[in-house]
Amino acid sequence: MSQKNKTGAVKWNVIQKVLFTEKSYEAQTDDKKPSVYYFQVRRDATKTEIKREVEAAFDLKKGDLRSVRTLIRPGKFKRRGRQRGGYTPERKKAVVTLAAGKNIESLQRS
Numbered sequence: 304m305s306q307k308n309k310t311g312a313v314k315w316n317v318i319q320k321v322l323f324t325e326k327s328y329e330a331q332t333d334d335k336k337p338s339v340y341y342f343q344v345r346r347d348a349t350k351t352e353i354k355r356e357v358e359a360a361f362d363l364k365k366g367d368l369r370s371v372r373t374l375i376r377p378g379k380f381k382r383r384g385r386q387r388g389g390y391t392p393e394r395k396k397a398v399v400t401l402a403a404g405k406n407i408e409s410l411q412r413s
Contacts, residue, residue: 317348317356321410322396337369338401340410344373346395353397361407372398 322341330339344353350371358368378390401407 315356315360317344317352318360318397319343319345337403338406340399340401340407342397342399344395344397346375346393348373348395348397350397353399357399361409363401363405363407367402367405368399369402370400372400374398 320343322343324341327339327341330336340357342353342357350373353373354368354371357363357371358365374396376394376396378393380388380390382388
């Protein structure tokens with residue numbers, strides 16, 4: 304669950320950051336479709352944990368959150384020098400869909 308620290312800022316346990324991309328921005332601005340938000344989450348986070356944390360962090364009611372989908376982005380191979388190479392870390396993304404007409408005011412881009 305999310306917690307508040309001494310300064311009053313919200314500290315998330317499951318959500319690492321909110322992802323703003325062209326695709327996520329288009330999904331938020333289309334009025335006919337439900338609002339969709341993208342989050343980078345911990346690799347071991349479950350859909351239930353993600354749902355609870357999003358509802359608590361953004362003050363959503365029980366029926367406002369429609370679905371949570373997750374995907375794992377595999378690490379990319381990157382060269383480091385001539386003969387050495389390595390992989391970037393894997394990342395897990397959560398796609399959170401809200402009910403039609405609902406949105407998260409603090410994440411709206413203007």
